[in-house]
Amino acid sequence: MKQKFILLALFFFLMLGGSSEAMSQWVPTNGPDGGTIHCFAVSGSSLFAGTDIGVFLSTNNGTSWRSTGLTSEDVRSLGINGTNLFAGTHKGVFLSTDSGANWMAVNNGLTGYGLEVLSLAVSDMNLFVGTNGGGVFLSTDNGTKWSAVNNGLSGLNLYVTALAVSGTKLLAGTEQGTFLSTDNGSNWHAGIWDAYSITAFAVSGTNFFAGLNGDGIYRSTDGINWGAVGNGLTTSYVYALAVNGSDLFAGTDKGVFISRDNGTNWHAATNGLTTDYVIGDGVTAFATSGTNIFAGTDIDGVFLSTDSGMNWRAVNTGLTNTTINTFATIGQNLFAGTNGNGVFLRTENSTSWMSLDSGLQGGDLEVNAFASIGSNLFAATFNGISRSTDSGSSWQAVDSGLTTNDINALVTSGTNLFAGTYGGIFISKDSGSSWTAVNTGLPSSPIDTFLVTGTDLFAGTYGKGLYRSTNNGTSWMAANTGLENSIVTALAMSDTNLFAGTFSGVFLSTDNGSSWVSRNTGLTNINALAVSGTNLFAATGGSVFLSTDEGTIWQSVSTGLIGDIKALEVSGTDLFAGTSGFGVWRRPLSEMITSGVATQDGPLVTLKLSRNYPNPFSQSTTISFTSTDGGPVQITVVNLLGSEVARLFSGDLEAGEHSFSWDASGATPGMYECIVRQNGRTAQVSMMLTR
Numbered sequence: 001m002k003q004k005f006i007l008l009a010l011f012f013f014l015m016l017g018g019s020s021e022a023m024s025q026w027v028p029t030n031g032p033d034g035g036t037i038h039c040f041a042v043s044g045s046s047l048f049a050g051t052d053i054g055v056f057l058s059t060n061n062g063t064s065w066r067s068t069g070l071t072s073e074d075v076r077s078l079g080i081n082g083t084n085l086f087a088g089t090h091k092g093v094f095l096s097t098d099s100g101a102n103w104m105a106v107n108n109g110l111t112g113y114g115l116e117v118l119s120l121a122v123s124d125m126n127l128f129v130g131t132n133g134g135g136v137f138l139s140t141d142n143g144t145k146w147s148a149v150n151n152g153l154s155g156l157n158l159y160v161t162a163l164a165v166s167g168t169k170l171l172a173g174t175e176q177g178t179f180l181s182t183d184n185g186s187n188w189h190a191g192i193w194d195a196y197s198i199t200a201f202a203v204s205g206t207n208f209f210a211g212l213n214g215d216g217i218y219r220s221t222d223g224i225n226w227g228a229v230g231n232g233l234t235t236s237y238v239y240a241l242a243v244n245g246s247d248l249f250a251g252t253d254k255g256v257f258i259s260r261d262n263g264t265n266w267h268a269a270t271n272g273l274t275t276d277y278v279i280g281d282g283v284t285a286f287a288t289s290g291t292n293i294f295a296g297t298d299i300d301g302v303f304l305s306t307d308s309g310m311n312w313r314a315v316n317t318g319l320t321n322t323t324i325n326t327f328a329t330i331g332q333n334l335f336a337g338t339n340g341n342g343v344f345l346r347t348e349n350s351t352s353w354m355s356l357d358s359g360l361q362g363g364d365l366e367v368n369a370f371a372s373i374g375s376n377l378f379a380a381t382f383n384g385i386s387r388s389t390d391s392g393s394s395w396q397a398v399d400s401g402l403t404t405n406d407i408n409a410l411v412t413s414g415t416n417l418f419a420g421t422y423g424g425i426f427i428s429k430d431s432g433s434s435w436t437a438v439n440t441g442l443p444s445s446p447i448d449t450f451l452v453t454g455t456d457l458f459a460g461t462y463g464k465g466l467y468r469s470t471n472n473g474t475s476w477m478a479a480n481t482g483l484e485n486s487i488v489t490a491l492a493m494s495d496t497n498l499f500a501g502t503f504s505g506v507f508l509s510t511d512n513g514s515s516w517v518s519r520n521t522g523l524t525n526i527n528a529l530a531v532s533g534t535n536l537f538a539a540t541g542g543s544v545f546l547s548t549d550e551g552t553i554w555q556s557v558s559t560g561l562i563g564d565i566k567a568l569e570v571s572g573t574d575l576f577a578g579t580s581g582f583g584v585w586r587r588p589l590s591e592m593i594t595s596g597v598a599t600q601d602g603p604l605v606t607l608k609l610s611r612n613y614p615n616p617f618s619q620s621t622t623i624s625f626t627s628t629d630g631g632p633v634q635i636t637v638v639n640l641l642g643s644e645v646a647r648l649f650s651g652d653l654e655a656g657e658h659s660f661s662w663d664a665s666g667a668t669p670g671m672y673e674c675i676v677r678q679n680g681r682t683a684q685v686s687m688m689l690t691r
Contacts, residue, residue, distance in 0.1 A: 025560030026577065026585045028320065031353035032336055032344040035321030035581065037296025040287030041078035041085065046099055047287060048085065049296060050075030051321045053563070053581045055087055057100050061292055062304050062315030068100030071562070071670060077120035081127065084142055088117030088129055091669060091690050095143050105669055105691045106143030110134075113158070114148070121163035121170070126184055128170065130160025136172055136185050149185030164201035164208070169223050171208060173198025178210055180223035192218055192226045202241035204248060207262055211238030217250060219263050232266040233257055242286030244293055247308055251283030256295055258309050272312030273303060299340030299365070324578025327569030328370030330377065333391060334571045336584055337367030343379055343392050346584075348572065353584075356392035371410035371417060376431050378417065380407035385419060387432050398432030411450035413457055416472055420447025425459060427473050438473035451491035453498065458513060460488030466500060468513050482516035483507055492529035494536060497550055501526030506538055506551050519551025521608065530568035530575065535593050537575060539565035541611070542686040544577060546592050556609055557592040559684045561585055562671060609676050609683035616688035617664070623648070623674050624659040625683060633678045637662055637687075645672065653678075664689050 039050040047058045054071040055078070058064060070087055077088035085096045092107035092115045107115060113133030121128045127139045128149075135150035135158040150158065153174070162173030170181045171191075178191035178198055192198070192210065200211035208220045209229075216236045218226040233250065240251030248259040255270035273283075273295075285296035293305040294315075301316035323339035332348035335356075342365035344353040360367075360379065369380040377388045379395065384405040386395040399405065402419070409420030417428040424439040425447055445464040450457065457469045458479065465480040466488050480486070483500060490501030498509040505520030506529070528539040536547045538554070542564050545554040562585075567578035575592065577585045609625040623635070633653045637646040645667060648660045662674070672687045 025591075026558070026587045027560065028582070029346065029353070029576070029584045029586050030318070030351060031320055031346075031583055032322045032324075032338060032341060032355070033316035033319055033353070034299065034301035034314075034338070034341040035316075035319060035323075036298055037285050037302055038074075038076050039078045039285050040294060040296060041080050042287050042289050043080045043085070043099075047289065047294065048078055048100065049302060049319070050078050050087060050285075051319075051581075053321045055100055056319055056321075058315075058318075061289070062294060062302055063317065065302075065316070065318035068096070068103075070094055070096070070100065070103045073670070076118050077129070079120040079122045079127070081122045081125075081142070086120060086122075086127065086143065088120045090116045090132075093117055093120075093129060093143050093146075094669075103668065106139075107146070107691060108144060109139075109146030109148075110137060114146070118159075118161050119163040119173075121165045123165040123170070123184075128163055128165075128185060130163050130172060131158075133158050136160055136163070138185050149181075150188070151186060152181075152188030152190075153179060159197075162198050162201050162210075164203055166203045166208070171201050171210075171223055173201060173210060178218075178220075178223070178226065189224060191220065191224050199239050200241040200251075202243050202248065204243045204262065209241055209248065209263055211241045211250060213237055213239070217241075217263055229259075229263040230266060231264060234268070237282070239282050239284045239298075240286050240296075242288055242293070244288040244308070249286055249293065249295075249309060251286060251295060253282045256283055256309055256312070269305075269309040270312070271310065272305075273297075301341075320583035321581050322583050323580045324567050324584055325367060326369050327567050327571070327576060327578060328372065328377075329569060329571040330372050330391075332572070334569065334576065335370055335377070335392065336578060337370060337379060338365070339580075340366050343367055345392055356388075360386050360395045368408050369410040369420075371412050373412050373415060373417060373431055378410055378432060380410050380419065382406050385410075385432060398428075399435070400433065401428075401435035402426055403437065406446075408446060408448055409450050409459075411452055411457070413452045413455075413472065418450060418457065418473060420450060420459060422446045425473055438469075439476070440474065441476035442467055448487075448489055449491050451493060451498070453493055453512060456512060458491055458498070460491055460500065462487055462489075466491075466513065479513040480516075481514065482509075482518075484518065489526055490529040492531045492536065494531045494534055494550075499529055499531075499536060499551065501529045501538060505540075506536075508551050519547070521552075521554050523554060527564070527566050528568040530570050532570045532575070532589055532593070535589075537568055537570075537592075539568050539577065541565070543611075543684075544568070544575075548593070554608065556683045556685060557587070558686065559673065559675065560587075561686070609674070609685050612662075612674060612685055612687050616690045618690050619665055620661055620663045621687060622659055622661050623676075623685070624657060625676050626657045627653070627655055627678055629679065630654040631679045633658075633676065635660055635674065635676050638673050638675060639670070648674075662687075 041048040049056045055068045056065045073089040079086045087094045094103040116132035119130035137146040156175040159175040164171040172179045175197045177193045179188040196212045196214040202209040210218045216230040220226040235254045237253040242249045250257045257266040282298040287294040295303045303312040304315045326337040328335045334346045336344045343356040371378045384399040387398045404423035406422040419426045426435040443464040445461040449460040465486040467476040468479040485502035485504035487503040492499045500507045505523040507516040508519045530537040543558040563579035563582035569576045612621045635648040
């Protein structure tokens with residue numbers, strides 16, 4: 001009996017928390033938390049948030065979040081009708097009848113511009129969606145069929161950015177104003193006619209409110225005649241509106257404002273919205289649940305107020321739709337620079353990330369690069385450079401002498417610190433206290449990346465190739481011989497070999513940059529490079545590739561990884577991948593470095609899987625791969641949970657190139673992985689199915 005219990009426990013461990021590690025694949029690192037929130041929906045104790053990467057669900061007032069079954073979709077609107085949850089995306093409308101666990105596309109009748117849904121409203125059995133150029137569509141059968149209802153709408157007014165329902169009145173906000181329908185959209189009548197787009201509606205009793213992107217807030221009692229309100233509102237950019245009791249909330253580019261007299265007077269309510277980036281980039285969505293007010297932001301996730309907006313606190317645990325721009329490893333600490341969420345720290349053996357934003361230069365939390373000298377840690381943003389002497393706990397600006405604040409890259413050479421900008425290269429010899437331009441010989445082009453090799457410094461540019469300095473930046477010379485692409489995005493060094501990542505793949509130099517040879521084997525658009533010993537990793541799109549022979553042959557090591565890869569970092573015994581919208585992922589180096597099979601009396605045998613074509617695809621796609629030896633091959637398609645949804649082939653194949661097609665007409669739109677297994681080797685590619 002005890003043995004059966006152990007076997008059952010092991011089974012459930014593998015099926016649940018232990019499955020990712022057991023399958024030898026990438027696993028998420030539970031952060032960093034935050035990201036873009038487009039919309040909310042509330043059903044009982046369930047709070048749904050629409051993001052760039054799908055729908056997240058919290059059942060405990062935002063204390064923790066988890067991703068639902070709709071992933072990899074840009075969700076711009078949410079609506080609930082009974083047990084039906086609707087999500088408006090750039091690929092149409094999706095329906096879930098089980099609180100987001102499963103979704104199905106419901107787009108019959110939504111064609112052309114109608115497939116890009118911006119807004120959504122529910123009125124009894126009528127479901128309305130506003131689209132990006134197709135106007136308003138109506139469904140009376142929970143999305144099974146749709147019909148356009150645009151009489152009175154034309155031109156820019158077919159771009160419907162907001163919808164609201166109050167009794168028999170249906171309001172539509174467009175790129176040029178507001179419209180009212182009293183017959184379920186059959187006919188529309190103009191209200192506000194404005195040069196600014198309508199971003200949001202709210203209804204409070206007999207009052208209608210409209211938020212405008214550049215012209216503040218307007219109020220109406222009939223949906224046709226409107227007047228500006230907003231005494232005390234210190235901005236004209238309004239992105240969200242909500243009503244809770246007698247309180248009216250406005251989300252703006254300067255945070256949250258509250259009115260308690262039907263919009264006549266407003267006061268700021270930003271206590272606890274502590275990061276300047278939230279104030280600067282906007283509160284984009286609201287949800288109310290009893291006394292709880294939730295504010296979704298453009299970058300920094302979700303904030304909660306339980307006292308009518310007087311105080312706010314972040315509630316982002318598990319909400320991991322952050323974008324990672326860069327990494328740095330200092331001792332046993334791993335730092336992640338994000339695209340708007342600032343700096344995060346992950347210490348050795350930690351399972352969580354800690355935010356480190358206090359004092360970042362200008363409040364700019366878009367961190368592009370790190371560098372360190374001794375106990376000094378530097379962070380580059382589009383608003384200058386910040387320095388920390390306490391491992392990121394606090395920051396101070398160090399930009400005296402910088403003539404531009406758009407910093408893309410940092411590197412240290414001895415005690416010298418170099419900054420790559422849109423306006424050339426600067427050097428600091430005093431830990432960032434002062435800066436001097438060092439651009440002699442450099443073309444006018446943004447500097448994207450650096451590499452130091454001994455006394456030589458390399459700078460990769462966006463559009464002008466690679467340059468080398470042998471005198472600490474005093475002068476520069478082109479080092480582009482054999483480099484077939486002038487957009488250099490990443491540089492790395494392994495032993496005496498230099499590698500350059502470009503929009504045309506990877507290039508190798510064995511003579512310190514004097515000449516280069518292609519090491520692509522089909523790789524293009526390199527976002528990042530990383531080195532572990534003689535092993536080279538390259539990130540391109542949504543995949544990570546490994547070469548153990550100086551780039552001659554590459555194999556995919558992407559199993560389980562989601563999203564486009566923007567950064568790679570070897571830290572300890574793991575490789576970390578920073579993604580666009582999916583946070584940070586981790587995989588042990590030992591899983592990947594041993595996945596190539598080298599024999600003592602022969603060359604490396606390889607299995608190379610090319611990108612499927614087309615990708616994304618709506619019906620079918622073709623998968624091609626090349627193997628240097630024959631034998632049994634299995635080709636499967638799995639969903640993001642690792643469940644097999646199709647088996648394309650199982651049998652023996654000869655060495656060479658092979659192609660197989662997947663007919664996905666019966667599959668749910670979303671991300672899938674095609675996995676090819678042969679003789680103990682595995683190759684994998686990410687595929688996106690759309691409708």
